[in-house]
Amino acid sequence: MAVFEGATLAEARAIVARYPAGRERSSVMPLLYLGQSIEGRVTREALREVAELLGLTTAEIESVASFYTMIRLRPTGTHVVTVCTNLACALRGAKDVYEAAHRASDIPHGAELSEDGVISLHEEECMGACERAPVVAIDFAYHDEISPARVTELIQALRRGEVPAPSRGTAPRDFRHASRVLAGLEGDPA
Numbered sequence: 001m002a003v004f005e006g007a008t009l010a011e012a013r014a015i016v017a018r019y020p021a022g023r024e025r026s027s028v029m030p031l032l033y034l035g036q037s038i039e040g041r042v043t044r045e046a047l048r049e050v051a052e053l054l055g056l057t058t059a060e061i062e063s064v065a066s067f068y069t070m071i072r073l074r075p076t077g078t079h080v081v082t083v084c085t086n087l088a089c090a091l092r093g094a095k096d097v098y099e100a101a102h103r104a105s106d107i108p109h110g111a112e113l114s115e116d117g118v119i120s121l122h123e124e125e126c127m128g129a130c131e132r133a134p135v136v137a138i139d140f141a142y143h144d145e146i147s148p149a150r151v152t153e154l155i156q157a158l159r160r161g162e163v164p165a166p167s168r169g170t171a172p173r174d175f176r177h178a179s180r181v182l183a184g185l186e187g188d189p190a
Contacts, residue, residue, distance in 0.1 A: 003035055003046045004053070011185055012053055018184070025054050028064050030183045032071050037179035041072040069124060070140065070182070072175075077113055077120035079158045080175045081105065082137040083151070085123050088130035093147070097134050098123060100148030104155035118159055120175075132167070139178040141166035 004012045012034055019026045031053065035046030042065050044058075051058045065071045072080070083089075083098045102109065105119040112120050129135045132144035136151055143154060144167040157164045163171045172178035180186045 001045075002049065003038055003043065004049050008034070008038060011183075012049075015183065015185075016053060025056060028054065028056075028061060029068070029071075032061075032065050033179045033183035034185065036072060037176045037183060037185075040176055041074060041076045069122065072120070075113055075117075076175060078118050078174050079139055079163075080120045080122060080137075081151075081155060081158075082122045082124045082127065082140075084125075084127040084129070084133070084135045084137075086126040086130075089127075089134040092133040092145075094134040096148045097136065097146050097151050101136070101151045101155060104152040119155060138164065138166070139172045139175045140182070141169060141171045141178070143167055 002009075012031055015030045015034060016024050016027045028050065031050045032042050032046070035042045035050065039046065047061045047065060048058050051061045054061075065073060081101055083094060083101055085094045085098055101121055105114050105121050107114050107119065107121045112122060114120075127135050127137060127142070129142055129144065132142070134146050136143045136146045136154065138154060138158065143150070143164070154164050163173060165171055172181055177186070
């Protein structure tokens, strides 16, 4: 079954049309986000269809998709909780935050997805918000100066069906909605 069909195919073509003739390949990332918003991850079929839309090979598209950690190529939860563990965050307790996130989400080390499919837990090398360390993102919305207790509260809220307000901006409803926003198909996630 096609990933991009009907209204979604029209959205994909509209994304490609944003770019000047000869520069259509610049739409790779928004198209990957669109595919991710449909299936909760970028599947092999989505990679193939993006390649076809742009006249590229699947390998070229996969090389982009596999480089960016915001593009998920494996099954992903309703919400993605990302913990930065780079130097600034590590110096301010990120390893303890990451351990607390594992406990709160009941995801063992070596796994990323909770059994109930609600949470994917991801360790990020750097989220670029060092002055607000340690930083956690929920569906790409940042939460600053997080403690182990606070990350536990955030994950508990997600399990209750609540989306906690981020430190700045508005929170997307879930991971798929965040992907539509990143594709440029929706504005403010509120």
